Amino acid sequence: MSLRRLFLLCCLTLNKVKVRDDLLVLIDLVGCVVLRAFGVKYIELVETQIARRIDVHHSMKFASSVLDQWFDLWIQLQGSAIVMIVAVSLVVFRSVLSAGMVGRAFNYILMTDDSIVYLIKWYSSLEMDMIAPERVLSYCELENEDLNSTNKAPFKLTEGAIQFKRVQLRYKPTGELVLRDLSFSIRGGEKIGIVGRTGAGKSSLTMALFRMYPISSGSIWIDGRDVWTVSKHELRRQLCIIPQAPVLFKGTLRQYLDPFGSFDDAMLWSVVSKAGLNKLVGAMPEKLSTELAEKGSNLSVGERQMLCLARALLVQSKIVVLDEATAAVDHETDVQLQRVITTEFVDATVLTIAHRLHTVMHSDRIMVMDGGRVVEMDTPSALLAREDGAFFRFASQGSMLKS
Structure with missing residues (x-):
């Protein structure tokens, strides 16, 4: 059990570093268009940083592989120790055991050894895989903000002090x-x-x-x-x-300005004009019904x-x-x-x-x-x-x- 805890601790540490570097590389790849806009020198600098992160990523993968092999070796050694103890016990008690009983016991212990190795590895793998659901569930357990508390008196801004x-x-x-x-x-x-x-x-x-x-x-x-x-x-x-x-968010201009439909188009056009956007919106084919791209990228x-x-x-x-x-x-x-x-x-x-x-x-x-x-x-x-x-x-x- 102590070896399993040590193995899980090492795996968790490696996994955190690996996930962080995966995310950083992904962010860099998504922002390639922005990076190119800053010129060749900046691209070379970022390429060096990305290469360093990729090296760290591969180092983590290599370390994880070595850790798996080490854990397999220790489990097999423990299984072999159990087989040896049983074999010695069978030799010691050979006078009271028949040849059939000895053979059957030896066969069962070999099968049990493989099962124990598989069970320990499966349980450790399951515990590692449950890290992601645990992180997701932690968001579900966040305390409710209580946005619409009914036990608080109404409030109306009058001056803004x-x-x-x-x-x-x-x-x-x-x-x-x-x-x-x-x-x-x-x-x-x-x-x-x-x-x-x-x-x-x-x-x-x-x-x-x-x-x-x-x-x-x-x-x-x-x-x-x-x-x-x-x-x-x-x-x-x-x-x-x-x-x-x-x-x-993705939707129409009208939905962005008035998500709850509380104002008429005349009021919407009034604020659009005051903000100096009347020419821009007026030139759009669908006017206030024009679709906004995700994050307003258009x-x-x-x-x-x-x-x-x-x-x-x-x-x-x-x-x-x-x-x-x-x-x-x-x-x-x-x-x-x-x-x-x-x-x-x-x-x-x-x-x-x-x-x-x-x-x-x-x-x-x-x-x-x-x-x-x-x-x-x-x-x-x-x-x-x-x-x-x-x-x-x-x-x-x-x-x-x-x-």
Whole structure:
């Protein structure tokens, strides 16, 4: 049994490495078109990485084969030891056993030896094969989000005021804190820019606001109501987010904009026009009935972004979050998106997470984050006036002060 446990432990370790490398190679192969777009030097670099992963993959296969042979050898040695013990016992007790009994016992022990070897190998193989179903079943056992809790009072956004009180957040129970005593207040209708280095906690703030993860401590209030006393469905349907990479499912434009059929075509055309997509949609043969490809691959990144904005206009949420919404679009689309935000979300609270500082310079206030905390929060002019401040350093590095 100890040998079997050792064998399974080694197999599990090898299998994890093998599966991970299989996945990495698959991702590289699927993204070949993107890789070629970066030129020969980048392709050579990626080819080297893929070759290294393939070498690791074959090393794992070789190690698995050697491990199987080692396990077979030990099982056969144990079987041979059992046969030898029985044979010695038959010799010792030959005086009380007939020749027929000795032959029959010896024949049975040889058959039993093969059966034991087969049973141990079969059981070990079964235990290895059950790893995949175990991982799948772990998703089925995840705790229900309780989206439509009926024991919580109704909630209606009126102003869009947001307050974080000493919020701490970690993605895993034993993981590091990504938000550390995060505290700030935003008045309803304010336009807030959020900046900071990668890993500062900007997107984690959004995760906490939408209750994607439970907070470790602290509280989050919207319009004077603790969000943890509101059902997730009620909360999320009144918030709106425009991410860096909008997810578009296969279906018609009408279904994407209005999945529940709550608005008429006149309203849909109105938001399409406000988002500057009326020419694009008008040129399509099927207009609003045009089929979107999976992930919206028949639209450009900018068009997908503006389509997501049109959906936000349709919902008329009092809180809108732009999470790096302009990071992957050209300057023209960036300007158009900012224009729509300025003109159409006058009364809404807008949180703009951005790396491009010029994107947030027209905000009422700018929040500078670092290490999961707010290190500065003031008007753009006040932050630029502090030469020893974090925002001033960001602006200096981005050559914004010269412009």
